[in-house]
Amino acid sequence: MTAQILDGKATAAAIKSELTARVADLKAKGITPGLGTVLVGDDPGSQKYVAGKHRDCAEVGIASIQRELPATATQEEIEAVVRELNEDPACTGYIVQLPLPKGIDENRILELMDPAKDADGLHPMNLGRLVLNEPAPLPCTPNGIITLLRAHGVEINGAEVVVVGRGTTIGRPMPLLLTRKSENATVTQCHTGTRDLASHLRRADIIVAAAGVPHLIKPEDVKPGAAVLDVGVSRDESGKIVGDVHPGVNEVAGWRAPNPGGVGPMTRAQLLVNVVEAAERAANATAS
């Protein structure tokens, strides 16, 4: 038995087609949502992701605002671009592509963003709202993972979930989403300091692998039938993506999010969701 595919490409396409209609409605009311991206430096991976985000925008009718700075950009120069996008009415939401070059204070940049324009859901105000169970733009990758599981009928309610990783974009927010009443999962968060990772993995109904360690999740550590989502993006010498999940897991798992083609396209789709929702909130605020 090989694992069934959690098809991120197809699920993202369905979300995008629904968003296209909502963007058309907004435009009829005179509002064009616009996604800004701030890309610092010339990492080929980051360039590719940002290009993908703008391609998605074009597909659903969202305007694109691209800001690029050289790898040598200073803290002040990046902050000036953030302030400019905060002020720009054409930019209804934006992201600052992470990671930023060494020496840049990333958290200070995130804090400077207008939380109402935070398309990533990573502003401290919005992460705080998530903790407090208040409406907020949600972090794109964790939200994409939940949407992907739901779209394929994988039971989250009552599931034992192991999240491997503790990064800002996935590992830390993922358990916050999974333990909401609406999800109702039981979550164990593992990381490089976990004493016996295998013992945790073996109990998991759902594994979210976001450690950035190639092939960390081995077939012998996966419970038969489990859903395994690979979010790792290491690259080999030729630049090909190597995930956190060993290919042999395919033969044990019940569900598998491939990489590429799984969580990546979902991340991009949820980013568009955040942009459209922010524009809809702004439209309703003006209307009332």
Ligand SMILES: Nc1nc(=O)c2c([nH]1)NC[C@@H]1CN(c3ccc(C(=O)N[C@@H](CCC(=O)O)C(=O)O)cc3)C=[N+]21
């Ligand atoms: N502020 C910020 N927000 C992010 O959301 C963010 C970020 N910084 N920094 C980097 C990571 C990485 N990330 C990906 C998005 C899409 C794909 C994606 O669509 N991947 C395709 C394949 C692309 C390829 O082949 O290289 C796929 O999985 O099918 C991957 C990775 C967003 N990130």
